[in-house]
Amino acid sequence: SAVISQKPSRDICQRGTSLTIQCQVDSQVTMMFWYRQQPGQSLTLIATANQGSEATYESGFVIDKFPISRPNLTFSTLTVSNMSPEDSSIYLCSVDSLFGSGTRLTVV
Amino acid sequence: KQEVTQIPAALSVPEGENLVLNCSFTDSAIYNLQWFRQDPGKGLTSLLLIQSSQREQTSGRLNASLDKSSGRSTLYIAASQPGDSATYLCAAPTTDSWGKFQFGAGTQVVVTP
Numbered sequence: 001s002a003v004i005s006q007k008p009s010r011d012i013c014q015r016g017t018s019l020t021i022q023c024q025v026d027s028q029v030t031m032m033f034w035y036r037q038q039p040g041q042s043l044t045l046i047a048t049a050n051q052g053s054e055a056t057y058e059s060g061f062v063i064d065k066f067p068i069s070r071p072n073l074t075f076s077t078l079t080v081s082n083m084s085p086e087d088s089s090i091y092l093c094s095v096d097s098l099f100g101s102g103t104r105l106t107v108v
Numbered sequence: 109k110q111e112v113t114q115i116p117a118a119l120s121v122p123e124g125e126n127l128v129l130n131c132s133f134t135d136s137a138i139y140n141l142q143w144f145r146q147d148p149g150k151g152l153t154s155l156l157l158i159q160s161s162q163r164e165q166t167s168g169r170l171n172a173s174l175d176k177s178s179g180r181s182t183l184y185i186a187a188s189q190p191g192d193s194a195t196y197l198c199a200a201p202t203t204d205s206w207g208k209f210q211f212g213a214g215t216q217v218v219v220t221p
Contacts, residue, residue, distance in 0.1 A: 031207050042197065043152075043211040092151060096207060097142060102151030 002027045006093055006100030013083055013107050020079045021103045023093035028073035033094040034066070037102075043092065049076045083107045110135045110202045114212035122220050127185035129215045131198030136176045139206075143172050143183050144197040146214070152197065156183070188219045 005024045013019050023032060034046040046066055047055040055068040069077045080087050085107045092102045111134045121127060133141070139160050144152040156172040158165045158181070164173040169186040185192055195216045199209040 031205075033207060033209075042213045043199075043209075045208060045210075048205065048208065090149075090151060094207070094209070097140060097157060097201075097209075099144075099152045099154065104149060 002029065002096055002098055004093060004095060004098055004100040006103060008103055009101060010104040011106070013105065015084050015107055017083055018079055018081045019083065019105060020077050021091055021093075023076045023078070023100055025074045025095050029095045030073070031095070032070065032076045034068065034076075034078045035092045035094060035099075037090040037092070039088065046078070046091075080105065109204075110138075110200055110210040112198055112200050112210045112212040114196075114198055114215050116215060117213065118216045118218075120218040120220065121188055123188060123190060125188055125219075127183075127188050127192070127217060127219075129183040129185075129196050129198075129217070131181040131183070131200075131212055133179050133181075133198075133200040133210075135200075135203050136179050137203050138176065138201050140201065141172075141174055141181050142199045142209070143170075143181075144199065146195045146197060148195075155196075188217075190219050190221050192219050193217055 003026045032049045035043045037043045046061045047057040049055045049068045049070040051070045067079045088107045090102045093100045113132045115130045142157045143155045156165045158174040171184045174181045195214045197214045198212040202208040
């Protein structure tokens with residue numbers, strides 16, 4: 001099965017700034033998924049990232065806030081833009097029923 | 109739309125007791141179902157993945173069953189230990205796209221020594 005590497009594992013950021021999270025897979029995959037887990041909540045899907053096309057966002061998530069890149073079949077990035085404390089969450093990428101180790105983001 | 113419910117929301121047991129965690133899903137046209145463990149502030153650890161053709165999957169003290177017809181899965185943890193204290197999440201695929209999962213809210217487990 002694929003191996004997923006996600007980084008950074010954690011970060012503390014100032015409000016108003018942006019953070020880009022990277023997800024690398026050791027094999028080519030068609031679709032990659034980004035999830036968010038807010039404190040005390042379960043995981044919610046943010047968007048589906050397909051290579052060569054724009055990401056598909058779930059209800060409540062928009063590209064301006066969470067731009068996603070998918071330059072090839074093994075890599076994707078999620079950017080959390082213009083951060084506020086409400087963006088403090090764990091962000092996870094997923095492929096083929098596997099999940100990355102997550103990025104714990106704290107916005108101060 | 110797939111909806112996943114986990115009962116109970118929280119569970120506290122003394123060490124040595126068996127744990128039974130329940131997960132129900134609304135759309136039975138799933139290709140697998142997965143159980144995860146999550147420690148506070150951490151990412152997910154996959155425990156068991158049951159393919160739709162399987163009725164159960166076992167790993168050590170853990171056993172997960174899957175009944176697609178009734179839309180239920182159960183995670184059993186035998187002879188619980190304090191180290192089993194964590195939140196356990198069930199995830200079922202959505203049926204609108206391969207690879208997307210709907211998560212339950214989780215069961216928070218505390219095992220007391």
